Every structure is written in structure tokens, then in C-alpha cells.
Amino acid sequence: MKTSINFKASKSDSEIHNFRKKSFDYIRKDLTPKNEYWMEQKIADRLLKIESYCKEKSGRKLQKNAMPIREAVVVIKENTTMQDLHNLSKRLEEELKIRIFQITIHKDEGHYDKDTKEWKPNYHAHLVADWQDLQTGKTLKHQSFHYSKMQDLAAECLEMERGVSGSLTRLEAVEFKIKKKEEDLKILEERYSQMLKEMESKKSEEFIVKESDFLGFQKIKTDKTIENYKKVIKTNNIQLLKNKTELESKEKLISELKTNIENLKKEVFHFKSKNSTLLTNETAFAVEKKKYLESVENTLKKAILQESIKIPNLQNLNDAERKDKMIEILKKTSKENNIPFSAFEEVFKDSVKMANIFSLLRFGESRNNQFEEAKTERKSKLGR
DSSP states (O other): OOEEEEEOOOOOTHHHTTTOOOOOTTTTTTTTTGGGGSEEEHHHHHHHHHEEEEEEHHSSSTTTTTTOEEEEEOOOOOOOHHHHHHHHHHHHHHHOOOOEEEEEEOOOEEEEEEOOOOOEOOEEEEEEEOOOOOSSBBBBBHHHHHHHHHHHHHHTTTOEEOOOHHHHHHHHHHHHHHHHHHHHHHHHHHHHHHHHHHHHHHHHGGGGEEETTTTTTTTEEHHHHHHHHHHHHHHHHHHHHHHHHHHHHHHHHHHHHHHHHHHHHHHHHHHEEEEEEEOOOOOHHHHHHHHHHHHHHHHHHHHHHHHHHHHHGGGOOOOOOOOOOOHHHHHHHHHHOOOOHHHHHHHHHHHHHHHHHHHHHHHHHHHHHHHHHHHHHHHHHHHH
């Protein structure tokens, strides 16, 4: 299962939605008790703190267009815990200076399949972050590769597959969106032009009211004719204004989408340049390789510690059996995290690292023994 994390400016009603402070028609109330919530500070209080610190640190007020508080929606698994998200928060702060102060896990959103009527849950979490740089007092400045790092951290900490690089997929989506909006705009423009033509072609006689007098002569009823003209003009003006507003709105949206797509194209170009550098620059390749292998090593260590708790009679296993268990863990970790075996082989080339990783099974054994001793001690106390 793939995960993704995307930060945007926090909305004014964020806490109302995240902490379910009111009922929403798109949630299943029977599943709401499964949600989880954690708050270090309210958004309003944190914003005051950020503004005060900015003034103190830089001597200037926070800029009006600044986005010091941002929120991310993170795709999670059904069994993702609050602790997993705290671990992710810790890594975001350590590596990108992003400080999370609110976390909510939502398990009550989703939809029913139109054909099967089966409930399709949308498991996700909301992370509300303080985006202030504590060194400058201003908002954090991140480059495109930092946002790529966020995806890496989310996949690693939540033990999920990393999504495909967002730039390419989002680029395709935005291009499709632009095409659709331009089609809508074309239809609207045609409708607008058609209406103007209809107004121009209509004969004024259609609005003139005539009545016969007692001699049979047709005479214009001035008051009724004027009333007809007023109604037609009012109706047409309303429709014209509506069409004009809709046209302007569509044109503005298309302009924004085109700007967005240009930014995405630049981002894709950046990633292609980076890949080219990695292929041609040995130093850059070595740095990136080192980072990747460190990430693989950390993921493996965490997996070993988690799996060792589940292994019965761990203390009784001989070296060959421990090796078999390690291979099982490697296969599982490889499958769940989309890590090729060649990456593990690279890590194990370092004999010190290999010994350290294998020793984690011993550590797991020690934890199991401590657990059993504590369990025996509790039973003994209860028996007294």
C-alpha cells in the first residue's frame, strides 16, 4: 500500500474538521469512535506564539502572505498507530525543521462502491505543523528535493510503499484538468455568443402588445409593452451577468492551472537534472547512495526489533535458525517497503553493520525475557 504526504496552508476550520467538533454528512458516525486525536497546542495560540517570536527574532512583523501554519493529509494503513505518526513527526523535525503540534487519525471517511455497495474506507491522518524557522523567525524555505524527502520519511516511518514521484503524476492530472476546463470554457463561450445573437435577432414587435378598439383598429398598449421590455431586459441582463461571471471564473481558473503546470514542469526538469547528475557525477551518486543505504538500514533495524517480539522461544534458537529467521524478516521487509535484496547485500558488505544488525535479534530475545520476568513477577504478587 502506498502513502503520500502533502502540506498546504492550514484552513480556518481545520480544528473543527479534524477534531470532529461538529457533525459532517460525509462521515460514518458509527466509525468516528475509532478516530484518534492528539494536540499540543491550539492553532490560534500557536499563531500568536509564532508572530511574537518573529517580531522578537527578526525585529519585523510576520508577513501578511506568510503561511506559518500548514497541514498535511497523510495516507495511512488501518493499523497505523499514533506512535507511528509521532515517529514521523520526530523525523520531520530532525531533518526538515518541521514541528508537528496536532495529529488526528480519521477512520470514519470513505465511500460506498456504486456496484458492490461495499464500504471503501479512506484511512488518513492530518498533521498540523509549525512552519517557522527558529533561527530566523521567518517561515521555513524548502526546495523540491525536500518535498521528495518528506515522501521518503512518510514511507519509512509508516512502513508503507513510497508513492511515485508526485511531479509526474500531478503534472498529468493538471494537464487533464486544464483540458477539461478549456472544453467547459469553450461551451460557455458558445452559449454566451448564442445568447447575444438571439437578443440581436429578436424583433421588437414580439414585445409590443396590441389590442383592437371598438372599430377593430389595432392600437399599442403602451404600459403593457413597456412592462414587457423591462422584463426581457432584466432577464437578459441577469443571464448575461451570470454568464460573464462564469466565464471570468473559468478563465481565472485556467490561468491558475497553467501557472501550476509550468511550476510542475520546472520541478520535473529539476528531477531529471538531478538524475542526470547522479549518473554522471560520482561524488553526488555516492552521497545519495549513502543516504539511501542508511534509510534501508534503519528500516531493517526497526523491522527486526518488531518481528523479534513475535518469535516464540527466540532464546532457544541456534545460529542456523537465527539466520533463517533473519532471511524471513529480510523478505518481509523487502516486500512491504519495496526494497530490492541488492540493497540489503550492500548494507551487509560492512561486517560491523552486519554484526550490529544480527545482534538486534539478541536484543529482541532480551526484551522477551524481560517481558516474561515481569509477567511472572505480577503473577507472584497476585498469589500472595
